[in-house]
Amino acid sequence: MTISGKTRVCGVIGDPIEHSLSPIMQNAAFQALDLDYVYLAFKVKPSCVADAVNGIRALNFRGLNVTMPHKKSVMANLDRIDLSAQIIDSVNTILNKDNLLFGFNTDGVGAVRALKENGVALKGRKVVLLGAGGAARAIAYAVAKEADELAVLNRTAKDAQALARLVEKAANKRIVAASIEPEDIDANLQDSDILINATSVGMKPRIDETPVPIELLRSNLAVMDIVYNPLETKLAKDAKALGAKVVSGVEMLIYQGASSFEIWTGKSAPVEVMRKAALTHLEKKA
Ligand SMILES: NC(=O)c1ccc[n+]([C@@H]2O[C@H](COP(=O)([O-])OP(=O)(O)OC[C@H]3O[C@@H](n4cnc5c(N)ncnc54)[C@H](OP(=O)(O)O)[C@@H]3O)[C@@H](O)[C@H]2O)c1
Known part of the structure; x- marks a missing residue:
């Protein structure tokens, strides 16, 4: 990669940020398509978010990814916010177009x-x-727009209720809300086709935990666990052992990055390159 005066700058802001896989995936993608772009990680404290976002304009960056804890606070400093991001009240990608x-x-x-x-x-x-x-929150709205039915289950049941009501209104579809107790999981999984775990249960270091007892899984229930650290969670292992279709959390990570790449460059993301870069890094760390 040659950095020149014409190189476009993208990056990610968050705190902490050192663990981010985005620089690895995005730089691999830019290089694969021979694009004159570079992607860096910036640790930004909550008190500096407004300065950082205004800095995109000042320094003529092409765009930024935004991660925890800034996904909501960046919104106050943007000119336009896409409808989905407005509904879920969270932005993870900023594009600088003509300032x-x-x-x-x-x-x-x-x-x-x-x-x-x-x-x-x-x-x-x-x-x-x-x-x-x-x-x-982000997954619920995107899934509700496409699937026939959605049930949101959460340990803090009132938050499941609030999310269900929000998405119900936005997607104009009835959404069920319940707790994450085994009897509620059982009742809701009976006639379901797809299970998505978007809790942090099963994440390192508590890799022996699963949000769903294996007895409640079955071979014709597709499972996506968005936890990607470890690469294969207990939930994913259990579902695989029963012969179910399993989609790993790395896939979501790759496709959210691919979608950001496409917003900045206007080109189809080299998904295979991004997958290889992310997996090589995660396997080395495992
Ligand atoms: N693959 C990807 O691209 C991707 C993207 C984003 C996040 N993730 C992963 O997804 C997970 C959630 O991230 P997030 O940003 O949504 O975190 P978050 O906002 O902190 O939400 C955590 C969720 O997990 C639930 N939870 C936490 N501990 C629990 C426990 N012991 N039992 C039952 N439920 C529990 C919380 O329930 P309460 O509401 O009851 O606290 C809440 O619903 C993390 O592991 C993160 O690394 C993956």
Whole structure:
């Protein structure tokens, strides 16, 4: 890669940021398509978010990804916000076009693309989504637009209710809300086709935990666990052992990044290159 005076700059802001896989995936993608772009990670404290976003314009960056804890606070400094990002009140991608800053959220789209590209169609299907945090919020709206039915289950049941009501209104579809107790999971999984775990249960270091007891899984229930650290969670292992279709959290990570890449460059993302870069890094770390 040759950095020159013409090189376009993209990056990611968050705090902490050192663990981010985005620089690895995005730089691999820019290089694969021979694009004169570079992608860097910036640690930005909450008190500096407005300065950082205004800096996009001042320094003529092409755009930024935004990660925790800034996905909501960046919104106040943008010129236009895409409808999906407005609904879920969260932006993870900023595009600088002619000095105007546009906000998008590619998390939900990334999850839906990950399912579809791995052979899991949403149309006509019933989906059970576990979680009501930041990632679940984005996924719930994107899934509700495509699937026939959606149930949102969360440990804090009132947050599942609030998310269900929000998405119900926005997607104009009835959304069920419940707790994450085994009896509620059982009742909702009975006639479901797809299970998505968007809680942090099963994440390192608690890799022996799963949000769904294996007895409640079955071979014709497709499972996506968005946790990607470890690469294969207990939930994914259990579902695989039963012969179910499993989509890993790395797939969502790749497709949300691919969608951001496409927003900045206007070109189809080299998904295979991004997958290889992310997996090589994660396998080395494992
Ligand atoms: N693959 C990807 O691209 C991708 C993208 C984003 C996030 N993620 C992963 O997704 C996970 C969630 O991220 P997030 O940003 O949404 O986090 P978050 O906003 O903090 O939400 C955490 C969610 O997990 C639930 N939870 C936490 N501990 C639990 C427990 N012991 N039992 C039951 N539920 C529990 C929380 O329930 P309560 O509401 O009851 O607290 C909440 O629904 C993380 O592991 C993150 O690394 C992956």
